[in-house]
Amino acid sequence: MPTTTPRDRYREQVRTEAKSIAWEQIGASGASGLSLNAIAKQMGVSGPALYRYFAGRDELMTELISDAYTDIAAALRAAAVREKDDRKRPAAVANGLRTWAKRNPHRYLLVWGTPVPGYEAPQTTTDAARKAMAVLLETFAALDVAKGRDALQDDALSGEWAPGTSPRTRRRALAFWTRVHGFVSLEICGHFNGMGFDPDALFAAEVGTLHEV
Amino acid sequence: MPTTTPRDRYREQVRTEAKSIAWEQIGASGASGLSLNAIAKQMGVSGPALYRYFAGRDELMTELISDAYTDIAAALRAAAVREKDDRKRPAAVANGLRTWAKRNPHRYLLVWGTPVPGYEAPQTTTDAARKAMAVLLETFAALDVAKGRDALQDDALSGEWAPGTSPRTRRRALAFWTRVHGFVSLEICGHFNGMGFDPDALFAAEVGTLHEV
DNA sequence: AAGCTTCTGTTAGAGGTTCTAACAACAGTG
DNA sequence: CACTGTTGTTAGAACCTCTAACAGAAGCTT
Numbered sequence: 001m002p003t004t005t006p007r008d009r010y011r012e013q014v015r016t017e018a019k020s021i022a023w024e025q026i027g028a029s030g031a032s033g034l035s036l037n038a039i040a041k042q043m044g045v046s047g048p049a050l051y052r053y054f055a056g057r058d059e060l061m062t063e064l065i066s067d068a069y070t071d072i073a074a075a076l077r078a079a080a081v082r083e084k085d086d087r088k089r090p091a092a093v094a095n096g097l098r099t100w101a102k103r104n105p106h107r108y109l110l111v112w113g114t115p116v117p118g119y120e121a122p123q124t125t126t127d128a129a130r131k132a133m134a135v136l137l138e139t140f141a142a143l144d145v146a147k148g149r150d151a152l153q154d155d156a157l158s159g160e161w162a163p164g165t166s167p168r169t170r171r172r173a174l175a176f177w178t179r180v181h182g183f184v185s186l187e188i189c190g191h192f193n194g195m196g197f198d199p200d201a202l203f204a205a206e207v208g209t210l211h212e213v
Numbered sequence: 214m215p216t217t218t219p220r221d222r223y224r225e226q227v228r229t230e231a232k233s234i235a236w237e238q239i240g241a242s243g244a245s246g247l248s249l250n251a252i253a254k255q256m257g258v259s260g261p262a263l264y265r266y267f268a269g270r271d272e273l274m275t276e277l278i279s280d281a282y283t284d285i286a287a288a289l290r291a292a293a294v295r296e297k298d299d300r301k302r303p304a305a306v307a308n309g310l311r312t313w314a315k316r317n318p319h320r321y322l323l324v325w326g327t328p329v330p331g332y333e334a335p336q337t338t339t340d341a342a343r344k345a346m347a348v349l350l351e352t353f354a355a356l357d358v359a360k361g362r363d364a365l366q367d368d369a370l371s372g373e374w375a376p377g378t379s380p381r382t383r384r385r386a387l388a389f390w391t392r393v394h395g396f397v398s399l400e401i402c403g404h405f406n407g408m409g410f411d412p413d414a415l416f417a418a419e420v421g422t423l424h425e426v
Numbered sequence: 427a428a429g430c431t432t433c434t435g436t437t438a439g440a441g442g443t444t445c446t447a448a449c450a451a452c453a454g455t456g
Numbered sequence: 457c458a459c460t461g462t463t464g465t466t467a468g469a470a471c472c473t474c475t476a477a478c479a480g481a482a483g484c485t486t
Binding site: 029030031032033109112113114115116117126156157158159160161162170171174175177178179180181182183185186189190191194195196197198201202205206209212213 | 242243244245246322325326327328329330339346369370371372373374375383384387388390391392393394395396398399402403404407408409410411414415418419422425426
Binding site: 007011 | 461462463464465466
């Protein structure tokens, strides 16, 4: 039984506050602008004090990424359970992910953008990844009526990421992930800017094609 | 007539060498590990000397990104002209982009990954972006037989990025870009690792769906 | 050829970062 | 009350970007 002493609670509070300020900084100047020193200063504490709470910049970063991953998984789950109609659920999840990403672009990019050098995915992150994938797999499994075979070899997309799923479900889940990610990452990185087309229309069209795959 | 003096040539040579070392460093430790100082040291020259050649770290980074963008556009063009069969050209271009990205993951991510803070796209980058998009638009325009209307509003995807193209061509070019980017960026960031499915099979399947859109 | 100008390199230094080491002060426990 | 462990402090090493002031070489002009 992990009894939490006052010291433990204080420690956790400091860590939480530091992480919150860290997100502010990342939002302002990107992941590369994250400075343990600046966080300490903003907390009214002097530089190396934070090293009592985080082994270093990398550990803080790793924890931020891990938290973000957990958030994404939760957002996906929430979007999925909110939509009762199996047929409409894929679109709902897609919209949920896009909305979350637009609200938390830096969090999203920390998880699925350019990897940060010193980061080693801990167990909790792997778990969150599995949970996120599970939402997609369940979403498409609900639509799984026997409808003939996929064009692919049945086992080409199998693997430990999706045990006990049908080939079509795996195919759809992966199409969902890669397509939605492609759109969302380009959108939040601003690569659609200045092109002049309507992103909403493109997204809606792409989501529509998920039924066909 | 811009006559190139020996000094100009020397200057250009130094800049080129610096950029080449910069790519090495980025390959080794990511974009955040790029250090003007370290480049200088490796060139056998002392720290601030490089500031005669680049206004600062941001300018060097901007030039690297711009060069990478130009490279991507060239790779797309090369893949397109290599395939004579109009019907097979989309797949050829997709494979060309994926291959280039796997060979130059950092270059790819600098262009289409998480944006780096101090970067402001110069004119040359915008031009390269247009050229890259032009390859996609031409590739799909070649398949443009009158085949009924798109499900979308005809003008929803129009804009200055694609003047004088059909709605279907625009739709396909954007689907190509977002889908291939989604797959490629996840793949080179290592997000498929440990999942256990066959990336080649998924990519082939996704490329196959481009005909249907 | 001589002199002037421009460019290129140097060192010094300010201010930022991460992170370690040594030390002081506090909280909680026997 | 004393002891232990935690938390904060400052000092400092090693890195970074970037500016300033200066030395020397290269090229152009007269």
